[in-house]
Amino acid sequence: MTIKRVNPCARWSDVTVYNGIAHFVEVADSDSSADIRGQAQQIFSQAEEMLASVGSNSSRVLSCTIYITDFSNFDAFNEEWEAWFPKGCAPSRACVKAELANPELLVEIAFVAAAGE
Numbered sequence: 001m002t003i004k005r006v007n008p009c010a011r012w013s014d015v016t017v018y019n020g021i022a023h024f025v026e027v028a029d030s031d032s033s034a035d036i037r038g039q040a041q042q043i044f045s046q047a048e049e050m051l052a053s054v055g056s057n058s059s060r061v062l063s064c065t066i067y068i069t070d071f072s073n074f075d076a077f078n079e080e081w082e083a084w085f086p087k088g089c090a091p092s093r094a095c096v097k098a099e100l101a102n103p104e105l106l107v108e109i110a111f112v113a114a115a116g117e
Helices: 036-053 071-084
Strands: 003-006 015-018 021-027 061-068 092-097 107-114
Touching: 021 036, 036 061, 036 071, 036 107, 061 071
Parallel strands: 061 092
Antiparallel strands: 003 015, 015 021, 021 107, 061 107
Protein backbone atom coordinates (compact mmCIF):
# COMPACT_ATOMS: atom_id res chain seq x y z
CA MET A 1 0.00 0.00 0.00
CA THR A 2 1.10 3.52 -0.73
CA ILE A 3 1.96 6.00 2.01
CA LYS A 4 0.91 9.56 1.15
CA ARG A 5 2.81 12.39 2.82
CA VAL A 6 1.43 15.93 2.62
CA ASN A 7 4.13 18.64 2.65
CA PRO A 8 6.97 16.45 3.93
CA CYS A 9 10.12 18.12 5.27
CA ALA A 10 13.17 16.87 7.14
CA ARG A 11 11.38 16.54 10.52
CA TRP A 12 7.72 15.80 9.72
CA SER A 13 4.92 15.72 7.19
CA ASP A 14 1.84 17.86 7.67
CA VAL A 15 -0.28 14.72 7.26
CA THR A 16 0.63 11.09 6.68
CA VAL A 17 -2.01 8.81 5.18
CA TYR A 18 -1.80 5.03 5.08
CA ASN A 19 -4.59 2.59 4.29
CA GLY A 20 -7.19 5.38 4.38
CA ILE A 21 -6.17 6.65 7.83
CA ALA A 22 -4.66 10.13 8.24
CA HIS A 23 -2.28 11.04 11.08
CA PHE A 24 -1.23 14.58 11.95
CA VAL A 25 -0.32 16.80 14.88
CA GLU A 26 -1.25 20.42 15.51
CA VAL A 27 -0.09 23.19 17.84
CA ALA A 28 -1.09 26.85 17.76
CA ASP A 29 1.14 28.25 15.06
CA SER A 30 -0.17 31.77 14.50
CA ASP A 31 -0.30 33.11 18.08
CA SER A 32 1.37 31.02 20.76
CA SER A 33 0.73 33.79 23.31
CA ALA A 34 -3.04 33.15 23.17
CA ASP A 35 -4.84 31.58 26.13
CA ILE A 36 -6.02 27.96 26.03
CA ARG A 37 -9.21 28.88 24.17
CA GLY A 38 -7.32 30.82 21.53
CA GLN A 39 -4.75 28.07 21.08
CA ALA A 40 -7.46 25.41 20.84
CA GLN A 41 -9.32 27.46 18.23
CA GLN A 42 -6.12 27.83 16.20
CA ILE A 43 -5.48 24.10 16.40
CA PHE A 44 -9.01 23.25 15.27
CA SER A 45 -8.82 25.72 12.38
CA GLN A 46 -5.50 24.22 11.29
CA ALA A 47 -6.93 20.71 11.70
CA GLU A 48 -9.80 21.62 9.38
CA GLU A 49 -7.24 22.55 6.71
CA MET A 50 -5.29 19.32 7.19
CA LEU A 51 -8.45 17.22 7.13
CA ALA A 52 -9.65 18.96 3.95
CA SER A 53 -6.27 18.27 2.33
CA VAL A 54 -7.04 14.55 2.54
CA GLY A 55 -10.76 14.77 1.76
CA SER A 56 -11.92 14.57 5.35
CA ASN A 57 -13.53 16.71 8.06
CA SER A 58 -14.06 16.83 11.82
CA SER A 59 -16.89 14.29 11.70
CA ARG A 60 -14.34 11.69 10.48
CA VAL A 61 -11.83 12.08 13.33
CA LEU A 62 -11.35 8.66 14.91
CA SER A 63 -9.15 9.45 17.91
CA CYS A 64 -7.01 12.17 19.43
CA THR A 65 -4.25 12.35 21.98
CA ILE A 66 -4.29 15.71 23.75
CA TYR A 67 -1.13 16.96 25.45
CA ILE A 68 -2.02 19.78 27.85
CA THR A 69 0.48 21.61 30.02
CA ASP A 70 -1.84 22.61 32.89
CA PHE A 71 -5.01 20.84 33.96
CA SER A 72 -6.39 24.14 35.25
CA ASN A 73 -7.07 24.80 31.52
CA PHE A 74 -8.92 21.50 31.10
CA ASP A 75 -12.51 22.80 31.42
CA ALA A 76 -11.97 25.72 29.03
CA PHE A 77 -10.27 23.40 26.54
CA ASN A 78 -13.17 20.94 26.75
CA GLU A 79 -15.65 23.72 25.93
CA GLU A 80 -13.74 24.49 22.72
CA TRP A 81 -13.42 20.76 21.95
CA GLU A 82 -17.16 20.18 22.32
CA ALA A 83 -17.98 23.21 20.17
CA TRP A 84 -15.73 22.02 17.33
CA PHE A 85 -17.06 18.51 16.81
CA PRO A 86 -20.45 17.97 15.19
CA LYS A 87 -23.02 16.53 17.60
CA GLY A 88 -22.52 12.80 18.03
CA CYS A 89 -19.08 12.79 16.35
CA ALA A 90 -16.69 13.11 19.28
CA PRO A 91 -13.79 10.68 18.80
CA SER A 92 -12.10 8.51 21.38
CA ARG A 93 -9.38 10.46 23.15
CA ALA A 94 -6.66 10.48 25.74
CA CYS A 95 -5.56 13.59 27.59
CA VAL A 96 -2.08 13.74 29.07
CA LYS A 97 -0.40 16.43 31.13
CA ALA A 98 2.91 17.15 29.41
CA GLU A 99 5.75 19.62 29.06
CA LEU A 100 5.83 20.85 25.45
CA ALA A 101 8.96 21.85 23.51
CA ASN A 102 7.85 25.51 23.34
CA PRO A 103 6.89 26.76 26.83
CA GLU A 104 4.35 29.21 25.33
CA LEU A 105 2.31 26.33 23.95
CA LEU A 106 -0.50 25.17 26.21
CA VAL A 107 -1.82 22.26 24.16
CA GLU A 108 -0.81 19.93 21.34
CA ILE A 109 -3.14 17.44 19.68
CA ALA A 110 -2.30 14.30 17.68
CA PHE A 111 -5.19 13.44 15.34
CA VAL A 112 -6.13 10.18 13.63
CA ALA A 113 -8.89 10.48 11.03
CA ALA A 114 -10.51 8.57 8.20
CA ALA A 115 -9.27 10.11 4.96
CA GLY A 116 -11.69 10.65 2.09
CA GLU A 117 -11.97 8.24 -0.77
